[in-house]
Amino acid sequence: MAEVEETLKRIQSQNGVQGIIIVNTEGIPIKTTLDNASTVQYAGLIHQLVMKARSTVRDIDPQNDLTFLRVRSKKNEIMIAPDKDYFLIVIQNPSD
């Protein structure tokens, strides 16, 4: 439990990190550093995206699986690390 906190704190302290959200497979945000409205929005939208991405990868090659997803936009980058039961979403502004 404490290690989880520590990990999250470490991530939060990195350069440019704007927010962290942890979502479970049902789309419920477990932990978040952003406000509720944004969290819910991110959770809902990204959940669908990850499902789609994962199914795409597996359709092409059933032995394959999605390990990481990066969505780079003009203003920032959304990084999603999917797992069997949970996703970790980090929004970063790559300052360089």
Next chain:
Amino acid sequence: WVCGNWEGLTVLGRMEIVHVYTRLRGEFGRQCLFSDRPAELLVDVPPDPRLAQDFIQKNPRDQALQACRDMSEHQVNTERFESDSCGINHVEGGWPKDINPQEMEQTIRYRKKVEKDESYVNSLLTLGSVMEHCIRQNNAVDIYQEYFEDEDEVEESPEPPSAKTINVFRDPNEVKRTVSCLSWHPDGGKLAAAYSCLQFQRSSRDMSLDSYIWDIENPNRPELTLKPASPLVCLEYNPKDSHTLVGGAYNGQIAYWDTRRGSQPVETSSVEQSHRDPVYKIIWLQSKTGTDVFSASTDGQVLWWDVRRLSEPTERLVLDLSREGNLDRALGAVSLEFESTMPTKFLVGTEQGVVVSCNRKAKTPAEKIVCSYDGHHGPVYALQRNPFFPKNFLTVGDWTARIWSEDIRDSAIMWTKYQTSYLMDACWSPVRPSVFFTVKMDGVLDVWDILFKQNDPTLSLKVCDEALYSLRLQDNGRLVACGSQQGGATLLEISSGLSTLQKNDKSLLAAMFERETKREKVLEARQREIRLKERSRSEQSREGEPGREDADHGPDQLIAKAQEDFYVVTEMERRRRDANQQPPTELEDVDVT
């Protein structure tokens, strides 16, 4: 059947059986008396086989029978039902049924429960480490950065600079004369060459007086012959009107041609009013009428003419540095420079090695001569301002080429080292500000790129065996024409590396010129300081010891000392040359103090 005695009749045929029953009136109402009697055959109808022929026998016969209720079928189309597909953004999704998403407590409790779950902890630790790696990666390097986006045109032609000869235009006459001046047609397809013999009293009687205009595609025959009264030393196309040319002759006259009117000059200036020495340079001026020229000659005068009226010059300037207009003390002009962006100023290069800057629009003739630049040991054969940096000009004379800045009077800001043979002509490239060309008396054409290399020419070409006297670049910067002593004008094409403007050329060259100018300014200031100090020191000492200093520096002693120094230095040089068997590349300046 009621039996009774009757007399009945049977009618057959119509199968009508009639039975008549009679009763007496008086017996009505009596009771019926029944009696038995045996059966009586009344009718017998036998089958008639003839009737069977009216019928067709059908055997077997299928007949469906249904014993159920009657039903009927009927189709009906209902009204269209419109359906639309759209997504719904769930505000809160996925909560298990027992938890009300609006209730903060319940959701928090649920969340806390999940957080305690072991699988949650494990998976989050792995996810965390993966994520951290990517975050750090982002911070370290911008993985989408565009590298080298500005330099997609970096094909800095690795080819070495080169030039190739395209054509040689030879003097068609028997007695060969020097090509003393070349001028390109404003559109570039033609070259005008002035032929004369510049060596003193070397011209023979049967030397032709003609000068030619060549079409660069046809080296066999000149396109047009110009027949002046005396050989032309210089020749210029009118940059505004490509049919007219003006030429300065060996006897000092100016002549004006129109190529549409043939070989004879349209007009020639009168002998009395012209120069008294060969006209070494003539240039067209920028004027409204486009008919003004000015010419320079070694008789010390610069004359302005209007080509419509060549009987007398419109203006006259004597190159006397003491500003008295004294022709005896005037310097002979050998080259002239005029830049259309500075229409009132012009530069004159003299035989004495001095470049004089003049202002045409000065109020008094004395003010016409603004200043002079002293730098060469011999006549300044060529003089040209840099087309991109008009404040800097190139001069060529003795064995060096020098670049000057207008502001520094005492010395050039940059100069080449002393070459092995005399430089006769030079010009800047019209496209690349840092490139200039020089021709030498050993027949070599040098291309200098001062941004690339300053000690040596970037390209050195031996064009011919005899001396090269004149040089001219076409406006596109690629074609170079040089004229030799034996009357051959060679046309060369320069490689693209030297004739295309590079991106940073101008700024780099501007920086270079500024740097050199500053250096010279600093040196000048220092010199002035030293001189001031010396003067003050000599004044002081003069008060203390009158007369002694003067005696030491009398003119005779100076000359003797100079002679001595000279012999010493030449002796050293000669010894060194014998030892190395190599021509020295630098002559040492003899410092006379």
